[in-house]
Amino acid sequence: MTSVTTTPFDDLSPVLQAAYRARAAAAELAPLPRAAKDDALLAIADALEVRTREIIEANAADIARAREAGTSDTVIDRLTLTPERIRVIASDVRDIVALPDPVGEVVRGSTLPNGLELRQLRVPLGVVGIIYEGRPNVTVDAAALCLKSGNAVLLRGSSSAYTSNTALVRVLRDAVHGAGLPADAIQLVPGESRESVTELMRARGMVDVLIPRGGAGLIKTVVEQSTVPVIETGTGNCHVYVDERADLDLAVDILVNAKAQRPSVCNAAETVLVHREVADEFLPKALAALRDAGVTVHGDEAWLKAGAAAGVEVVPATPEDWETEYLSYDIAAAVVDSLDAAVGHIRLWSSGHTEAILTTDTRAARRFVAMVDAAAVMVNASTRFTDGSEFGFGAEIGISTQKLHARGPMGLPELTSTKYVVTGDGHIR
Template sequence: MSVIEQARRARTAAGVLATATRTVKDAGLHAMADALVARTPEILTANEADLAAGRAAGLSPAILDRLALTAERVAGIAEALREMAALADPVGEVVRGSTLPNGLELRQIRVPFGVVGIIYEARPNVTVDAAGICLKSGNAALLRGSSSAAHSNAALVGVLRDAVAGAGLPADAIQLLDASSRDSVKQLMRARGLVDVLIPRGGASLIRTVVEESTVPVIETGVGNCHVYVDAAADVAKAIDIVLNSKTQRLSTCNTAESLLVHAEIADVFLPPMLAAFVAAGVTVHGDDRVRAYSAAVVAATEEDYGTEYLAAEISAAVVDSLDVAVGHIQRYGTQHTEAIVTDSASAAREFVARVDSAAVMVNASTRFTDGGEFGFGAEIGISTQKLHARGPMGLPELTSTKYVVTGDGHLRG
């Protein structure tokens, strides 16, 4: 089946979802969750085929970690669907309303986009998250995963389609596009009029390609070259814990810290224990000359290092002479995802928050908190680093648009 035909079927399914009640949609989510748990063995068998192919192809440990499913991970993905069912339905929510001076009643309400295309890489959990969040928000999902997860995605979508059909919803609300060639991506990006919005999730190259070549509107999710700045007024023990959690809690996520900036006034007391902690955690530090002076384990950083999203046990580091220099560094190398400051100075925190232009700014907290689940949004479709429509973790409301409903009683404009 061509992508255009799949998009037409998705458009038909979206019409059904747009008027589905919350009760029906939530029943579909619970059915999806139950089916994932019940059919875990076949999902894991398919996933193992992808992992074996990935290992043979020399995929990095970080990519293999993103690709891997276990019974525990499948159970967690299923539980996320159940939690999503408990969230408020955004469709029909009144964003604002008033009675105009002429007596007309004006309401702006949330409505589904319609058909949402998601292009993503090597993360089968995204298949379920995207399908679930689209269903709950009344949208049909066209899923285009990577070839490295083809077996896993096919198994997952098969399970999900059976589940929603059993719950009385159209199976075509969830469809998987062919991942064996790039032609399906090109067709999806050109399906303007059938597909309402595209959301790319993956590396910088994928996102840039979709943004630059798509005729379908795109919500841009960004790579995460996230920074932690340790200010002169930072608590050293607190800073070490925050940096370690930001870097090592999970290496393969976009909200993992990839760069450390340290104020010169605190470097003497902070960097020796911090660098020792990195060595103990198996993290390679790419540092400037001032960082390297504190440990022989630090390797020389290149210009490229400061712009790299490692997604591995590596981090770039530099000593800076002021908060102003730190902000300048972030402006030059950051990706407007998540930046953090560790400081006991309220004025430094205020200045950092005001000047750093990112989707999320953390004060004395790990970068790893930039996440829809951690923010209480439930499963997210991605983290937007753009400024139009949605920014930051995109939950259910961000998967809707709005329409104005105007109610009168024979009103005529003079």
């Protein structure tokens, strides 16, 4: 009599079927050597360049719909793919090939007094779900990072980029399959409705972790509604504190860079706090530099007075300004009486992303670092440096603002878990 193994596969929804296939693919990926994964990544990079026209044609359909819907030029720019942008994306994939493979790394090991050999090894997380907004480049970045770290990935981008993401995932799957790896290691979550997102968030036991990438609203929804474990990324209400012993000219340069070099990203500064002892000298310099950079200051009474004296318009700050992640050419500004007052303000309003102190006083810097609770703390450096590439990690899947599993820029090691391998010689307890 032949036994038949049955599965609930046929009874599952399309989203759960995709998760089921991803689990099977993850099991195949886990033991693969680095060379096999790197060959697949090189195949992906080549395929992106060879099939650029196909990708751009799909992207054009998304852009046309976005324009018809009255979408802002900023959002359309994030959505747009060009031959040059695709070449950059392909180059980024090749950069991932050059990174060390974290899988199999011995985190720690020892021989126990009883002779057992103990090793803690890095292993893939398994099935990683990524929920993100209208940036098609994230589709490739996330797929490549998950593949390199031995994970299968379920990609759920926004409906605004659905045609682009469909084309990109088709190219990625073909390349992976051609390299001898399971195509289901990379899948686009079926459907454009919110119900498909909800199903992904409730797929506990089939999806090992979810990583949301996008604005505060998206992240909040995933964190609060998901039953799948979530790595919270993103929101950056970042502060720059100018201490009483700061080099003020240097501080102006750092402040302008932190705010205006690229204001639409999570590591851009959103609030500047200035010690009262240097406010009279610093505020006029900062106001002029921020004005020249196109930045609107939302200031307290001290900043309003300084703006009036300098002929620079300052918007009166409201309580909402202290909690706002502008992602624009706006910054909240206040004068504080002490370092501890600055820390108190930061601890009240910070999102735990990146905080900076500008000072020549090493004791003040040490106190600030010790008291501020954030994924990254900068001393005399721009908040814009909180980035996987800038930290030397290579590419990143996101910047975690939580404290469990991973915190800060998440590179390849953060896409792994660990397991203990214990080797004995007939040992019994």
